[in-house]
Structures are given as structure tokens and as C-alpha cells.
Amino acid sequence: MPPELQQPFFLAATTLVGLMVGSFLNVAIHRLPLEGQSVGNPRRSRCPKCGHALSWYENIPVLSWILLRARCSGCKTPISMRYPLVELLTAGLWYLAASRLPLEDWDLIAVHILVLSGLIVATFVDFDCFEIPDEISKGGMWLAPVLSLAVPSLHNSTLIAQRMSSNWEPGLPVDRLGALFGCLAGMAVGGGILIAVGWIGSKLYGRDAMGFGDVKLLAAGGGFIGPGGALAAMMLGSVVASVAGLGNMLRFYFLSRSRTKKRGVQKSRAASVRLARIVGRYIPFGPYLGIGIGIVLLAWNDVRQLIQWSH
Numbered sequence: 001m002p003p004e005l006q007q008p009f010f011l012a013a014t015t016l017v018g019l020m021v022g023s024f025l026n027v028a029i030h031r032l033p034l035e036g037q038s039v040g041n042p043r044r045s046r047c048p049k050c051g052h053a054l055s056w057y058e059n060i061p062v063l064s065w066i067l068l069r070a071r072c073s074g075c076k077t078p079i080s081m082r083y084p085l086v087e088l089l090t091a092g093l094w095y096l097a098a099s100r101l102p103l104e105d106w107d108l109i110a111v112h113i114l115v116l117s118g119l120i121v122a123t124f125v126d127f128d129c130f131e132i133p134d135e136i137s138k139g140g141m142w143l144a145p146v147l148s149l150a151v152p153s154l155h156n157s158t159l160i161a162q163r164m165s166s167n168w169e170p171g172l173p174v175d176r177l178g179a180l181f182g183c184l185a186g187m188a189v190g191g192g193i194l195i196a197v198g199w200i201g202s203k204l205y206g207r208d209a210m211g212f213g214d215v216k217l218l219a220a221g222g223g224f225i226g227p228g229g230a231l232a233a234m235m236l237g238s239v240v241a242s243v244a245g246l247g248n249m250l251r252f253y254f255l256s257r258s259r260t261k262k263r264g265v266q267k268s269r270a271a272s273v274r275l276a277r278i279v280g281r282y283i284p285f286g287p288y289l290g291i292g293i294g295i296v297l298l299a300w301n302d303v304r305q306l307i308q309w310s311h
């Protein structure tokens with residue numbers, strides 16, 4: 001293949017595989033929270049309503065959803081738009097991961113792609129069940145040190161990894177031992193800050209503000225993005241979560257107002273505000289942590305300049 005075609009071919013292939021893996025992630029999102037089912041069992045996907053087994057042409061990412069007009073061919077139950085969206089999101093993130101690094105860094109690209117895919121699953125399961133599956137969080141905590149040893153360049157811009165590498169100089173890659181230190185420090189800081197935030201929250205509000213699933217998720221993420229990255233991911237995640245929380249409260253406020261109007265019940269604005277504040281507050285934190293980790297993973301250098309930690 002002519003060298004000028006290698007990059008476009010690689011990007012196209014990565015995006016296409018990402019689209020197919022997105023289809024597989026949909027299965028994982030659906031099945032991981034369920035008892036007795038695994039990603040490979042049962043082998044064929046079925047309509048949850050009528051049990052109709054999907055044939056190959058009903059299983060093509062995005063395309064099948066459009067061709068079936070978003071309905072099961074057996075019972076006409078609507079198929080959620082989320083299936084093609086997860087497929088497109090996966091393909092898009094795989095494309096981004098592959099396009100931000102040179103082809104020679106294929107091993108680093110592969111790790112980024114793996115982490116991003118895990119974050120997609122964690123995000124949507126958390127939205128559905130307010131729970132992050134251990135397969136992702138604990139699995140990530142096991143994988144992070146292993147992959148840091150295998151692909152030390154994961155921690156090339158982690159300060160501790162640079163310090164702990166022998167004979168490291170600016171511009172040089174870190175060595176395996178340095179990368180392992182960067183990974184372990186990242187896991188400790190990632191898990192540690194959320195435990196601290198949760199402890200402070202419970203002292204302030206007298207309730208558990210932080211789920212342990214979030215602690216494990218940021219510990220795992222920190223193993224891939226280092227301690228500074230984990231801190232930045234938590235801050236980014238908190239900002240996005242605050243905006244989402246505010247949006248959610250507004251949604252409940254307007255829902256309550258429109259219901260009041262429809263039923264003719266007299267409910268004061270203050271009561272609607274109170275309701276929105278109580279109900280709207282409950283949003284999962286995992287998805288926003290996931291967004292933070294993903295941003296740092298793909299754009300650490302940009303993020304660092306943004307928060308002026310560059311030296």
C-alpha cells in the first residue's frame with residue numbers, strides 16, 4: 001500500500017470495527033447488570049419482548065435499525081434509538097483515538113480504544129441502574145498496571161513516571177518501572193480523592209454522597225491517566241455533572257408545572273421548586289467521571305495547558 005494511503009485506510013478500518021464493537025457494547029450494557037447472563041450467553045440477541053432471534057441482517061450496526069424502521073420485525077415493539085447511538089458513539093471515539101496519534105503508536109491507540117469502550121459500557125449501565133459493573137471498574141483496576149507495563153508510553157506525560165524512570169530527560173519516553181509507578185500513583189489518587197470527597201460529603205450532609213462504584217471507576221481510570229490526570233478528570237466530571245444536575249432539576253420543575261396545569265391542581269411554584277430540587281438531584285456520577293477520564297485520555301496535553309499545570 002502506498003504510504004500516503006496508510007493513515008486514511010487505518011482510520012477507515014478502525015472506525016468500521018468501532019461500529020461493530022459498538023453493537024457488542026450494546027449487548028454488554030444490556031446484559032452485564034442481569035443475573036445469569038453473560039456477554040456471550042445466550043449466543044444470539046433476541047427481542048426482549050417476543051423472543052424473536054435476530055438474524056444477521058437485523059444485526060448490522062445502525063443500518064438495521066434504519067431498515068427495520070426502529071421496530072422489531074417479530075412484534076413491532078419500538079427499538080430504542082440508543083442502540084444506533086451507542087454504535088455511532090463507539091465508532092466516533094475510536095476514530096478520535098486513532099486520529100490523534102501517529103500510526104507507529106498503534107499499541108497506545110489500542111489501549112485508549114479499550115479504555116474508551118469500557119467507559120461507554122460503564123456510563124450507560126450507570127444511567128440505567130445507578131451502578132457501575134465490577135467487570136469494568138475492577139477489571140480496569142487489574143488491567144491498568146498490566147497495560148502500563150506492556151505499553152509504558154501510556155504514562156509518557158505522567159510526572160511521577162518521568163521521575164521514577166532511570167536516566168529520564170525531557171522528550172524521552174518513560175520506562176516500564178516508571179510507568180508502573182505512574183499507574184499505581186494514579187490509582188491511589190483517583191480512588192483516594194473520591195473516598196475523601198465522600199467522607200467530607202457524609203460529614204456535611206449526613207448521607208453517602210459517593211458510591212463505591214465511582215471510587216473504583218476513578219481508581220481504574222487513574223491507572224491509565226496518572227495522578228494529575230485523575231484529579232483533572234474528577235474536576236471536569238464535576239463541572240459537567242453540575243450542569244447536567246441543574247438541567248435535570250429544571251426538567252423536573254417544568255414536568256411538575258405542566259402536570260399542575262393539566263390536572264388543574266393548585267400547586268405553588270415553591271412546591272415545584274422543592275420537588276425538583278429533591279428528585280432532580282439524583283443523577284449518577286459515573287457517566288460524568290467517564291466523560292472526564294475520556295477527555296483527559298484523548299487530550300491530556302490540551303487539558304493541562306487549559307488548567308495551566310504546564311511547566
Ligand SMILES: [Zn+2]
Pocket residue numbers: 047048049050051052072073074075076077
Ligand atoms: Zn419482538
